[in-house]
Amino acid sequence: MPPQLIAGSVNVLAAPRERHDEILTPAALDFIGTLADAFHKRRQDLLKERRRQAIRLAAGSPLDFPLVTRPVRDDPDWRVAPPAPGLVDRRVEITGPPERRMTVNALNSGARVWLADFEDALSPTWENVIAGQLNLLDAIKRRIDFTTPEGKEYRLVGDRPLATIVVRPRGWHLDEEHLECDGRPVPAALVDFGLYFFHCAQRQIDAGLGPYFYLPKLENRYEARLWNDVFVLAQELLGIPHGTVRATVLIETITAAFEMEEILYELRHHSAGLNAGRWDYLFSLIKTFGHRTDFSLPDRAQVTMTSPFMRAYTELLVSTCHKRGAHAIGGMAAQVPDQDPQAHKAALAMVRLDKEREAEDGYDGSWVAHPALVPLCREVFDGVLGERPHQLDRTRDDVEVSPAQLLAVRRVSAPPSEQEVRTNITVALRYFAAWIRGQGAVTLDGLMEDAATAEIARVQIWQWLRHRAVERETVLCILDEELDALGAEFPFAPLEEIRDLFARTALAAELPLFFTSGAYTRHLVHTTEARS
Structure with a gap:
């Protein structure tokens, strides 16, 4: 039945x-x-x-x-x-x-x-x-x-x-x-x-x-x-x-x-x-x-896909998929078109290198965030796939990845620069501001960003504070400055709500698993009478 x-x-x-x-x-x-x-x-x-x-x-x-x-x-x-x-x-x-x-x-x-x-x-x-x-x-x-x-x-x-x-x-x-x-x-x-x-x-x-x-x-x-x-x-x-x-x-x-x-x-x-x-x-x-000092990452901009632990992860994914007849799909190219010709050219060059690496590694396709990047991504994969719809036949039997390689994060001894701290704070605040007003995909500094970006930004601040790579007073000072700048640009932005969200998710003693869970209830839920 x-x-x-x-x-x-x-x-x-x-x-x-x-x-x-x-x-x-x-x-x-x-x-x-x-x-x-x-x-x-x-x-x-x-x-x-x-x-x-x-x-x-x-x-x-x-x-x-x-x-x-x-x-x-x-x-x-x-x-x-x-x-x-x-x-x-x-x-x-x-x-x-x-x-x-x-x-x-x-x-x-x-x-x-x-x-x-x-x-x-x-x-x-x-x-x-x-x-x-x-x-x-x-x-x-x-x-x-x-x-x-x-x-x-x-x-x-x-x-x-x-x-x-x-x-x-x-x-x-x-x-x-x-x-x-x-x-x-x-x-x-x-x-x-x-x-x-x-x-x-x-x-x-x-x-x-x-x-x-x-x-x-x-x-x-x-x-x-x-x-x-x-x-x-x-x-x-x-x-x-x-x-x-x-x-x-x-x-x-x-x-x-x-x-x-x-x-x-x-x-x-x-x-x-x-x-x-x-x-x-x-x-x-x-x-x-x-919580571990040996997993203290540098600023997210410095963690490239050629980092050893990221190479281990991405190559293992291709090998695993093709071993079982499954598609392996590569990561996001978040760049958006720039009116500055030089900046636009540099962004496209970065995307091309990223997609070439993925196609040559055996990926069957990849992601882009903007329609303007579709032709470039297609061109790169056309060059490797030709008329074939995928490359599932590339089983990557040469790949052997150990647990140690997946966790081989290079410990960073140098503290983050003030600009790196400021960038993470700025990105988190501006994304929070957009998210609270109902916008989940946001262009920031030439990249199409989503919640994952804000998550990385706020956990990096939390980690640096935990290991005293940056002083709390420095973070609070930059926070005030960037909130003032945000308020000057967007006079109706709910600055107190944004500050509170940042404080609860990046400055608390215990790290919340996701900013979205608590923020959803606090900022996005407006329940009314139940519909019968």
């Missing part, structure tokens, strides 16, 4: 707005409620295990490839599912929040894939979350065309293929406080996944594609197994064939880097590969080992 939906299990704790009823239908809410009810306890248990693991690592417990899963790693025969339609050739992918203009630009960009990002690139206001779902539905129905008040038109082009949509839901650690199930907030991951899957899965199948996802912030194989079980139940509930869902996992935590094969194995019937989420990976490394 097929599973049954739990009728009337989810309450909406927000006032209805225009077109919200198209997404928040009773049937869609029942679908989300069924998922939330089925997986609530497992999710809570896994989040508790995250905290226990963090304590163990802080106490000096070694991080190693799991002994218990060695049979999985040693078994040469298993493979993930073959590439799904629309995900065979992924040589260039563009990322961005599912805002209306971005939706049109991304689909028209010439990229093979668009990562519609409900996580780091979206400030999760209730309006942004539901508008994002509406934009995806409109795009799939090809009714996304619109004109701005200034008269600029955005329309889908009809003479070339559109990018394949892949949705990144929010991570397991986040709640959606505008939806309530059994008196509890609904996990944000299940809201983003569930609404898109309910409304768009069959439509994408009918279009010759499928419901595809990017999975963020996973820390181990058990969290991948949870996602796999969500996919299985969702497919059963809607009568969709098993294995139709495909998911690419971002390897963006240090613990997940030690379980890449296991994560692929857990998702093998639904897997679309792994991605090198390098900015969040640095954030995870500092967050996990920031």
